[in-house]
Structure formats: C-alpha cells, structure tokens
Amino acid sequence: AxxxxxxxxxxxxxxxxxxxxxxxxxxxxxxxxxxxxxxxxxxxxxxxxxxxxxxxxxxxxxxxxxxxxxxxxxxxxxxxxxxxxxxxxxxxxxxxxxxxxxxxxxxxxxxxxxxxxxxxxxxxxxxxxxxxxxxxxxxxxxxxxxxxxxxxxxxxxxxxxxxxxxxxxxxxxxxxxxxxxxxxxxxxxxxxxxxxxxxxxxxxxxxxxxxxxxxxxxxxxxxxxxxxxxxxxxxxxxxxxxxxxxxxxxxxxxxxxxxxxxxxxxxxxxxxxxxxxxxxxxxxxxxxxxxxxxxxxxxxxxxxxxxxxxxxxxxxxxxxxxxxxxxxxxxIVEIEKLRTNQVHLPNKLIKGGTVLEVSGITAAQADVEVSFEVKELEKAEALDPTWTNPQMLCSQKGASVKGSLGPFGLLVMASRGLQEYTAVFFRIFKGHNKYVVLMCSDQSRSSLNNNNDKTTYGAFLDVDPLHEKLSLRTLIDHSIVESFGGGGKSCITARVYPVLAVEDGTHLHVFNNGTQSVGVPKFSAWSMKKAHIY
Ligand code: DQQ
Missing domain, CATH: 2.115.10.20 (Glycosyl hydrolase domain; family 43)
Incomplete structure (x- = not known):
C-alpha cells in the first residue's frame, strides 16, 4: 500500500x-x-x-x-x-x-x-x-x-x-x-x-x-x-x-x-x-x-x-x-534533452479576456517558452510612484484583476474547470519616463487545500517593451513552477500542491486578462521526460 x-x-x-x-x-x-x-x-x-x-x-x-x-x-x-x-x-x-x-x-x-x-x-x-x-x-x-x-x-x-x-x-x-x-x-x-x-x-x-x-x-x-x-x-x-x-x-x-x-x-x-x-x-x-x-x-x-x-x-x-x-x-542547456512532443502555436493575437488551452502536452511535467508582443503601449496604466514593492503589487493585482496591458501570461498546473491554477504573468505600466514591466507568480488559486502557503511573488523586469518582446520560460514539475522572465533577468520559483490539477488532470493555458490584445509571436511547449535521479 x-x-x-x-x-x-x-x-x-x-x-x-x-x-x-x-x-x-x-x-x-x-x-x-x-x-x-x-x-x-x-x-x-x-x-x-x-x-x-x-x-x-x-x-x-x-x-x-x-x-x-x-x-x-x-x-x-x-x-x-x-x-x-x-x-x-x-x-x-x-x-x-x-x-x-x-x-x-x-x-x-x-x-x-x-x-x-x-x-x-x-x-x-x-x-x-x-x-x-x-x-x-x-x-x-x-x-x-x-x-x-x-x-x-x-x-x-x-x-x-x-x-x-x-x-x-x-x-x-x-x-x-x-x-x-x-x-x-x-x-x-x-x-x-x-x-x-x-x-x-x-x-x-x-x-x-x-x-x-x-x-x-x-x-x-x-x-x-x-x-x-x-x-x-x-x-x-x-x-x-x-x-x-x-x-x-x-x-x-x-x-x-x-x-x-x-x-x-x-x-x-x-x-x-x-x-x-x-x-x-x-x-x-x-x-x-x-x-x-x-x-x-x-x-x-x-x-x-x-x-x-x-x-x-x-x-x-x-x-x-x-x-x-x-x-x-x-x-542549463542539458535539461533540454528531456524535451519531447513539442507543441508549437503559430503567431497569434490574443484578445483581452481570452483563456486559450494548449493541449497535447503532459502539463504537470513540461517546459514552456513563450513571448509576448504589445503594440499599443500608450494604453498602459500609470504606475503610482508609491508602488515600489513588486511582490505587494502582484498580490494586490493578481491574475484575476483586469488591467489594460496585462495581466497576460500562462495558467499552469490548472484543473479542468480552473478551480485551481498558478498564474505566471506580466503587466506593463507607464512609469516616470519609461515603461515598467511587472512579472508575477500568483499562487493564490494554486490549490483547494488551504494548508499550503500560497503567497504571491513578484519582481520588476528590466526589459523595455518598446524595443523588446517579453519572454517567459516556465519549467513545470508536479509541485514546482520555475519561471524565467526576459531571458533570465528576473526569476521566480514557486511550490504548489493542487488537489485536482495533478498528473493527467493538469492543464496549461495562455491567458490575457487585460483589455488590450497582445501578440504571441512565439510559443513552444514540451512534455518533459523523467530524469534518472536516484
Ligand atoms: N543551513 C543553513 C546554513 C547551515 C545549514 C542555510 C544547516 O547556514 O550551514 O539554510 O543545515
């Protein structure tokens, strides 16, 4: 037993x-x-x-x-x-x-x-x-x-x-x-x-x-x-x-x-x-x-x-x-040899309010690489100068809080009906004389079991969305979600313990909960093979 x-x-x-x-x-x-x-x-x-x-x-x-x-x-x-x-x-x-x-x-x-x-x-x-x-x-x-x-x-x-x-x-x-x-x-x-x-x-x-x-x-x-x-x-x-x-x-x-x-x-x-x-x-x-x-x-x-x-x-x-x-x-590049069954999405525009399921991968054991492109940057919300703590900002403006440019990103370790999910996403704000990119990992809905610490994490990402795409790579492995924003300029690792979104009950989505559309010029996800560890 x-x-x-x-x-x-x-x-x-x-x-x-x-x-x-x-x-x-x-x-x-x-x-x-x-x-x-x-x-x-x-x-x-x-x-x-x-x-x-x-x-x-x-x-x-x-x-x-x-x-x-x-x-x-x-x-x-x-x-x-x-x-x-x-x-x-x-x-x-x-x-x-x-x-x-x-x-x-x-x-x-x-x-x-x-x-x-x-x-x-x-x-x-x-x-x-x-x-x-x-x-x-x-x-x-x-x-x-x-x-x-x-x-x-x-x-x-x-x-x-x-x-x-x-x-x-x-x-x-x-x-x-x-x-x-x-x-x-x-x-x-x-x-x-x-x-x-x-x-x-x-x-x-x-x-x-x-x-x-x-x-x-x-x-x-x-x-x-x-x-x-x-x-x-x-x-x-x-x-x-x-x-x-x-x-x-x-x-x-x-x-x-x-x-x-x-x-x-x-x-x-x-x-x-x-x-x-x-x-x-x-x-x-x-x-x-x-x-x-x-x-x-x-x-x-x-x-x-x-x-x-x-x-x-x-x-x-x-x-x-x-x-x-x-x-x-x-x-490390060596981890890429565990990748299998690549799922690729063609260049797409994702309208505000969209949740798009990515099927065909083992979503509880995956490697996802996506990049986002935002055209109408002038629509960015103003960044209040007192918003200096990114973790607090991500907690107050979680994935379910609608914005203008964002939140957009991935819903990982998600259950079929989205009762559970972990959201890894970006928001773009208009700062003093530059755009400010916020990267969040929102665990607040990650599990129906409340005995877990579901603290939301956040970081500012030093990328200029005027000239660069916003890239995100997320390694998903049953109870860990390890995310790399901007090619590895800001990293956020979270532990999650879903009740419904386990093994084959796990789903992956791209989402945009802002009012503005975002382009997804690149999206590849792989199922990951098991490594021999012990
Ligand atoms: N763990 C601490 C170290 C210490 C070790 C940090 C003890 O300071 O040496 O997690 O297990």
Whole structure:
C-alpha cells in the first residue's frame, strides 16, 4: 500500500525520501559533476545533518552514493553543515564545511578525498587538524553565527582566501581568512564586506564574472574586465540578495557598485522560493553554474505524511548582463534533452479576456517558452510612484484583476474547470519616463487545500517593451513552477500542491486578462521526460 505521491518531481533533484536543504560543495572532477547536500537520513524535518552525495555526467541524470561527510570527529559531532569545494593545485579537491562541536559551537573543518583515482570520490577523510577556524575568547566571533565557508580563491600573493558567514549584533559580515597551505588559516583584520541591519549572512558566495562575455570564470580569476559578485542568504527573511561590485585583491575589500546588500531593494537571484544557493565553475564548458534549495510550501504535517521535504532547483548558468548591472540566469542547456512532443502555436493575437488551452502536452511535467508582443503601449496604466514593492503589487493585482496591458501570461498546473491554477504573468505600466514591466507568480488559486502557503511573488523586469518582446520560460514539475522572465533577468520559483490539477488532470493555458490584445509571436511547449535521479 503506497501513498499517492502527486507532488514528487520528475526532473528536479530530490532523494527518494527525507529532508534535504542546502546544496553543498558542487564541483566537476574528472568530467563528473558532484552534488552534495544537507540531508536528514532519519526523517522529513531538519536534523541529524550529513552531506548526502550524488554524481552525474550531464547534470540531469544522477547516481546516488553513500553520505560523504557525516559526524565522526569532535569538531563535527553535532552536525555537518554547509560548505564548499575548492580544487587545489595538483587537481586535488578539498572541502571546507561547518561542523557543530560538542559545545554546539560552529567551527570550520577540512575534508579531502581518500582516493583521488576514484572519479566518484566516494570516501572523504577529515583533517586531523580540525577545526581549522573556530570562535575563541580573543577573536570575539559569535559561536552561533559562524558558518558556511565559500569556495576559496587564490590571491596574487599565492595565499588562499575564504569567507565565512557571520553577524555581530545586526551587522551581517563575510569574515575573511587566509592560508598558504589550506590547513593553517589566519583571520584577516577586516571582513571582505559587511552591511548593517542585515542579520546573519548564511551561505555567502563570492565569485568573478566577465564584463565582456556571457561566460563563467574560475573563482581565482582577477583582471581588468572582471567584476565580482557577492551573494548572501539572509537568515532573517530567508531571501538571498546579491550585489555586483569591485574586488581589490590587495586590500581584500569588496565594494558593491551601487546600493548594498539590503533586504528591501537589493537584487535577488529569485523572487520566489530559492535559498542557500551556491555556484561552481564548470571547467568543462566554461560556465558558472548555480544550485539552489527550494523548500516546501506545504505544512510540516503534510511533509511528514509524504515523507520528504525539499528539492534542488534546476541548475542555472549564471553570467553578468551586458549592462553590467545585474546577473542573468538560464536553465542549463542539458535539461533540454528531456524535451519531447513539442507543441508549437503559430503567431497569434490574443484578445483581452481570452483563456486559450494548449493541449497535447503532459502539463504537470513540461517546459514552456513563450513571448509576448504589445503594440499599443500608450494604453498602459500609470504606475503610482508609491508602488515600489513588486511582490505587494502582484498580490494586490493578481491574475484575476483586469488591467489594460496585462495581466497576460500562462495558467499552469490548472484543473479542468480552473478551480485551481498558478498564474505566471506580466503587466506593463507607464512609469516616470519609461515603461515598467511587472512579472508575477500568483499562487493564490494554486490549490483547494488551504494548508499550503500560497503567497504571491513578484519582481520588476528590466526589459523595455518598446524595443523588446517579453519572454517567459516556465519549467513545470508536479509541485514546482520555475519561471524565467526576459531571458533570465528576473526569476521566480514557486511550490504548489493542487488537489485536482495533478498528473493527467493538469492543464496549461495562455491567458490575457487585460483589455488590450497582445501578440504571441512565439510559443513552444514540451512534455518533459523523467530524469534518472536516484
Ligand atoms: N543551513 C545549514 C547551515 C546554513 C543553513 C544547516 C542555510 O550551514 O547556514 O543545515 O539554510
């Protein structure tokens, strides 16, 4: 007697059961991708944390392995928390991670592969010198806010650098350490960066991006056409923010270009659910690839009933937009090999008030690419200057609220009679001296089961509808709706748990609930095959 599992995903990473959270130590070694992740071997809630481990040749299909790092030393006996991998000279991977010691202090540890000729790197040995970095009476580091070492980078002086998330009072910090040999680490006088009133910085990520081309850079690269990105995961709000800025490798200071890590106005990788993310440099394809944890929106009781909680987002290639002002993300191309049975709609004009069903695809397991074209932009409603919070705007102006230019977009995970649907859509407003595009993911009607968090998400999308089409790509996988607006300039991920719109009862529609018509010059949808994940 098996429990029905309509919410398990088919091509997003998840283990057969139990709780997962942060992606850890992603890397490529001898042509094999490694993903480690925070895992509770004993249940569907957080606890008993070890590093579970899977490998892949294509980032789509995975082979599960035994946990790589689990409590075994004083310095991690109460848990093996998040950390990162660095490839050391001589092609030797090394993992720095946070251990919880017998006093429940957070300390940083090193583990290295037992056997470098095993491409799967199944067994890991911990340094006898652990912990390598620890709170002490003299360094004043708060022992409950000192975790999540990044991938290390090497400075021009030949020394390794790593940052660790921290806070002091309300100030979030990226504490910097340096080392010659990766074993003996010395705390720098000043943090790499800090920001007031942001609380604990979990899972920082710090990496170079090319200001010239949409490619990835290895983590130690510096140079004239290189900018840097600092991402932090804010414990207080469970949202991630990043800045683009300049890193001075002599002073070891990072200065954001403009604005700062700020929980209200900063840039986010994803304006929905996406946390504790981490990038790695894929030396095989010269991409930087982003992994992120997607938590459930169901109740803890439901998680325990279904026996699992948490998935990983589809890995995303990430690069600096040519404006230099923001990052762009796109699902790794490898995922496209799961596409099958393409449904294509010819160029169409969709009148206001239309809901158009797209048939012929498995709507609960699909990849949809659509673009919209708006002719009469002068009909846009005026943007009230006080409407500065896109999420609030999307909540107040959900999919059922008629506008002029929009809402138009997709109704996904929809039941036959539209009692349930998740709406991913755009609205165009007339701003001060430009058009403003709002992108929303409205979960308010996603399920008849009210025990789910159905919060609506929203983001502004920096696209000029005068000169560009509005594109939307949405990956649908049973209980996840992962959307990429404007070619990946704004991303919104949502979790949904419909009661009626499950499996074959799931439908897909294009809709326009504005008064003005919109063109749909491009529409392709694919059913997605199941990936081998465990
Ligand atoms: N999860 C880990 C911590 C990290 C947090 C513990 C972020 O290392 O700060 O499971 O989700």
């Amino acid at each position: 098996s429990v029905k599992q309509p919410y398990r995903t088919s091509y997003h990473f998840q283990p057969p059961k139990n709780w997962i959270n942060d992606p850890n130590g992603p890397m490529i070694y001898k042509g094999i991708y490694h993903l480690f992740y925070q895992y509770n071997p004993k249940g569907a809630v957080w606890g008993n944390i070890v590093w579970a481990h899977s490998t892949s040749k294509d980032l789509v299909n995975w082979i599960p392995h035994v946990p790589a790092i689990f409590p075994s030393q004083k310095s991690d006996i109460n848990g093996c928390w998040s950390g990162s991998a660095t490839i050391l000279p001589g092609y030797k991977p090394a993992i720095l991670y946070t251990g919880i010691n017998p006093q429940n202090q957070q300390v940083q540890n090193l583990a290295v592969p037992k056997n470098l000729s095993d491409p799967y790197l199944i067994e890991w040995v911990k340094s006898p010198h652990n912990p390598l970095m620890a709170p002490t009476a003299t360094n004043g580091i708060n022992a409950s806010s000192f975790r999540d070492p990044t991938t290390a980078w090497m400075g021009p002086d030949g020394k390794w650098r790593v940052i660790i998330g921290n806070k002091r009072d309300r100030m979030g910090k990226a504490i910097l350490y340096r080392s010659k040999d990766f074993v003996q680490w010395t705390e720098a006088q000043d943090p790499l960066h800090s920001a007031d009133n942001t609380g604990m910085w979990e899972c920082p990520d710090f990496f170079p991006v090319s200001a010239q081309a949409p490619v990835g850079l290895d983590t130690s690269i510096i140079g004239p056409n290189v900018k840097h990105v600092l991402k932090v995961s804010l414990d207080d709000t469970k949202h991630e923010y990043y800045t683009v800025g300049t890193y001075n490798s002599v002073t070891d200071k990072y200065v954001p270009d403009e604005g700062s890590v700020d929980s209200d106005s900063g840039l986010r990788y994803d304006y929905g659910k996406f946390y504790a993310s981490k990038t790695f440099f894929d030396s095989k394809t010269n991409r930087r690839i982003l992994w992120g944890w997607i938590n459930e929106s169901s109740s803890v009781d439901d998680d325990i009933k279904k026996g699992w909680s948490g998935i990983q987002a589809i890995p995303r290639a990430i690069w600096l937009h040519k404006s230099g002002k923001q990052l762009v993300q796109w699902p």
